[in-house]
Amino acid sequence: MGKSSIIFSCILFLALGFFSYNLWKIIRNIRLGKSKNRFDQPLKRTKILLKIAFGQTKLFARPISGILHALVYWGFLVITIGTLEMMVDGVFNLDRSFGVLGGFYNVATASGDVMAVLVFVSCIMFMFRRLFLKIKRFSGKEMKKSSSIDAIVALVIIVFLMVSLLTMNIGYIGIHPDSYFGSFPLSNLLLPYFVNWDLHLLHDISWWVHIILVLIFLNELPYSKHFHVVMSIPNVYFSNIENLGKMENISSVTKEVKLMMDPNADPYATPPVDTPPPESFGAKDVTDLNWVQLMNAYSCTECGRCTSECPANQTGKLLSPRKIMMDTRQRIKEVGKNIDKHGKDYTDNKTLLNDYISTEELWACTTCNACTQACPLNIDPLSIIVDLRRHLVMEESAAPQELNMMFNNVENNGAPWQFSAADRLKWKDE
Numbered sequence: 001m002g003k004s005s006i007i008f009s010c011i012l013f014l015a016l017g018f019f020s021y022n023l024w025k026i027i028r029n030i031r032l033g034k035s036k037n038r039f040d041q042p043l044k045r046t047k048i049l050l051k052i053a054f055g056q057t058k059l060f061a062r063p064i065s066g067i068l069h070a071l072v073y074w075g076f077l078v079i080t081i082g083t084l085e086m087m088v089d090g091v092f093n094l095d096r097s098f099g100v101l102g103g104f105y106n107v108a109t110a111s112g113d114v115m116a117v118l119v120f121v122s123c124i125m126f127m128f129r130r131l132f133l134k135i136k137r138f139s140g141k142e143m144k145k146s147s148s149i150d151a152i153v154a155l156v157i158i159v160f161l162m163v164s165l166l167t168m169n170i171g172y173i174g175i176h177p178d179s180y181f182g183s184f185p186l187s188n189l190l191l192p193y194f195v196n197w198d199l200h201l202l203h204d205i206s207w208w209v210h211i212i213l214v215l216i217f218l219n220e221l222p223y224s225k226h227f228h229v230v231m232s233i234p235n236v237y238f239s240n241i242e243n244l245g246k247m248e249n250i251s252s253v254t255k256e257v258k259l260m261m262d263p264n265a266d267p268y269a270t271p272p273v274d275t276p277p278p279e280s281f282g283a284k285d286v287t288d289l290n291w292v293q294l295m296n297a298y299s300c301t302e303c304g305r306c307t308s309e310c311p312a313n314q315t316g317k318l319l320s321p322r323k324i325m326m327d328t329r330q331r332i333k334e335v336g337k338n339i340d341k342h343g344k345d346y347t348d349n350k351t352l353l354n355d356y357i358s359t360e361e362l363w364a365c366t367t368c369n370a371c372t373q374a375c376p377l378n379i380d381p382l383s384i385i386v387d388l389r390r391h392l393v394m395e396e397s398a399a400p401q402e403l404n405m406m407f408n409n410v411e412n413n414g415a416p417w418q419f420s421a422a423d424r425l426k427w428k429d430e
């Protein structure tokens with residue numbers, strides 16, 4: 001093992017170790033959520049995964065940014081093969097070790113070479129848009145300056161990643177003009193511009209710059225909104241595959257209501273008799289939410305597509321579904337830090353409800369599902385809103401006056417109006 005292999009192995013070990021440690025913490029935080037069965041219908045879930053996560057289909061609702069984003073995503077998928085090869089090469093002091101894959105390697109390297117240019121162009125356009133165009137959905141009270149800086153830093157890293165990948169390819173084919181593994185159509189076109197360069201040096205510097213940037217980017221992910229690069233696949237797979245308008249009822253409450261509305265209903269028919277009633281209703285803090293909702297929070301890209309479609313937000317209400325997701329993420333991170341510092345049983349007397357999300361925001365929601373429909377990662381802000389409202393209504397009796405009146409009417413009259421069912425047709429006599 002050469003000196004450079006040992007140095008590289010140490011750097012790789014530290015970088016992967018640090019990333020794994022942060023990933024473990026995030027998984028632990030997600031597991032603080034309540035259980036939720038999302039392991040059903042694997043075939044349907046896989047189809048949705050292929051269409052929405054790998055196909056990026058929901059992004060095409062806005063064609064230009066959608067195509068650019070999809071190019072970056074697909075580019076990353078292809079280029080990851082080359083990154084894995086570099087790690088193997090670096091540890092074992094090899095050169096293009098995946099070259100033994102023959103035809104597949106030619107396709108992978110050719111795609112990577114072309115995608116590097118497309119990703120480069122897309123990122124430059126994204127940067128231009130961020131810096132010089134005032135896109136409304138990138139603003140909002142929940143959007144701090146750090147969100148914008150985070151996005152620019154990631155774009156700059158990706159631009160340098162693509163440049164170093166191309167210069168590494170140019171160096172490689174320049175050093176081995178007649179006997180190289182793979183296919184590099186665009187690097188071949190660019191090679192004549194580098195004839196006077198020291199191609200060995202260019203290749204070696206590009207190799208190190210590229211792999212170090214990959215490891216820096218990897219370790220930046222858990223601290224930034226770009227963690228969706230990791231989370232998008234599980235998030236889409238475990239997303240809600242029911243019709244969007246279908247509300248999840250609490251089965252034990254449904255049973256009571258059914259019996260109340262119809263005293264002749266079979267008390268053992270729905271739900272099954274072994275369904276235990278919940279310990280508490282709805283959610284007050286993040287630990288009352290389920291693990292899918294917490295995973296949603298970690299997956300949010302802060303793109304604002306949900307907020308830009310939200311009718312409450314459009315009409316000047318306080319509600320922003322993106323803020324709901326960002327607040328949930330911020331709070332679960334805070335709870336995780338408290339556990340790290342003070343142990344599992346520590347409480348800071350703060351809650352997601354009130355300390356992060358106000359009742360005014362919650363009651364502004366029309367439950368229209370436009371946010372869920374618009375989200376490119378199938379994130380469901382409405383489910384969090386409904387759970388927080390459920391807590392307000394069922395644990396604190398803190399619904400707005402208009403709703404309390406309606407609840408009383410349903411309880412007393414079996415209908416939302418102030419009349420009993422027997423009086424329903426009285427208007428006819430008049």
Ligand code: SF4
Nearest residue numbers: 310365366368369371
């Ligand atoms: S469901 Fe609520 S938060 Fe989502 S878009 Fe409709 S009003 Fe906005």
Ligand code: SF4
Nearest residue numbers: 300301303304306375
């Ligand atoms: S919830 Fe979805 S649409 Fe809304 S900001 Fe996050 S990723 Fe974008």
